[in-house]
Amino acid sequence: MDKTLLLLLGLLAAVGAAVFVFLPTHPSTPVTTGTPIVRTSAALPSVDGVIKSGEYSGQTVIGDVEVNWATEKDALRVGLKSPGAGWVAIGFDPATMMDKANIILGAVVNGAVVARDDVGTGLFSHAPDTSSGGQDNLLAAAGRESNGETVFEFAIPLNSGDPADRPLAIGQTVKVIVAYQATSDDFGERHTRRASGEITLTAP
Ligand code: HEM
Ligand SMILES: [Ca+2]
Ligand SMILES: [Ca+2]
Known part of the structure; x- marks a missing residue:
């Protein structure tokens, strides 16, 4: 083998080693796992990714997430606004911490909403x-992200009939948990901030 070839091989090996060493230890964040749902419902034109004044009958701030809600005959509409560009979520009626809560997550990925009906496991x-073995019962979902803030609106049945969801009823005061991610749309990523509070489901 002549010297030039050896030199070339050595160079290749060095470059390879450098690339290996500088590779990130974690694979790049995958886009949200699970089945993405992008839906709007003609029956719920207000689920459009914009929280207008007077659109919801209830409003509170939990952690630093604005939570808006209103009941329909058999459904609950919710509008969340987070100070982050990643996912935002609300969980209804947890048993302990996150466990058994009916958790609805949303993220705006490249301008489109991705939403999922989860359960605290x-x-x-x-x-x-x-x-x-449960169902995704989201009736509608929409979202908008701008200036590092995310608005996520959705509607779910008050009582989906799905054993994975805890039934809700008009008149009930329900414990809710709220969380958001500052940067990641990956639903598998832990919250930047989380908090809990209460909302009362007044009649429509
Ligand atoms: C894969 C996603 C998630 C992971 C890995 C995760 C993990 C954790 C961990 C380790 C804690 C305890 C430490 C802490 O307080 O930060 C916690 C607490 C909590 N999480 Fe999550 N979480 C996730 C998603 C969520 C979501 C979507 C919500 C709400 C909708 C939520 C709501 C809460 C609440 C309210 C607490 C405090 C519970 C309490 O102290 O009673 N989490 N989570
Ligand atoms: Ca659920
Ligand atoms: Ca469900």
Whole structure:
């Protein structure tokens, strides 16, 4: 083997080693896992990714997420606004911490909403209802992200009939948990901030 070839091989090996060393240890964040749902419902034209004044009968701030809600005959509409560009979520009626809560997550990915109907599967975990034989019961979802803030609007049945969801009723005061991610749209990524509060489901 002549010297030039050896030199070339050595150079190649060095470049290879450098690339290996500088590769990130984690694979790049995958786009939201699970089945993405992008839906709007003609019956719910207000689920459009914009929270207008007077659109919701209830409003509160939990953590630093604005939570808006209103009941329909058999449904609950919710509008969340987070100070982050990643996912935002609300969980209804947890048993302990995140466990058993009916968790609805949303993210705006390249201008389109991705939403999922989950359930708290443990103190610090959640999974799509569909992964435990349940159904995704989102009736509508829409979202908008601008200036590092995310608006996520959705509607769910008050009582979906899905054993993975906890039934809600008009008149009920329900514990809710709220969380958001500052940067990641990956539903598998832990919250930047989380908090809990209460909302009362007054009649429409
Ligand atoms: C894969 C996503 C998630 C992971 C890995 C995760 C993990 C955790 C962990 C480790 C804690 C305890 C430490 C802490 O307080 O930060 C926690 C607490 C909490 N999480 Fe999550 N979480 C996730 C998603 C969510 C979602 C979507 C919500 C709400 C809709 C949520 C709501 C909460 C709340 C309210 C607490 C405090 C519970 C309490 O102290 O009573 N989490 N989570
Ligand atoms: Ca659910
Ligand atoms: Ca469900």
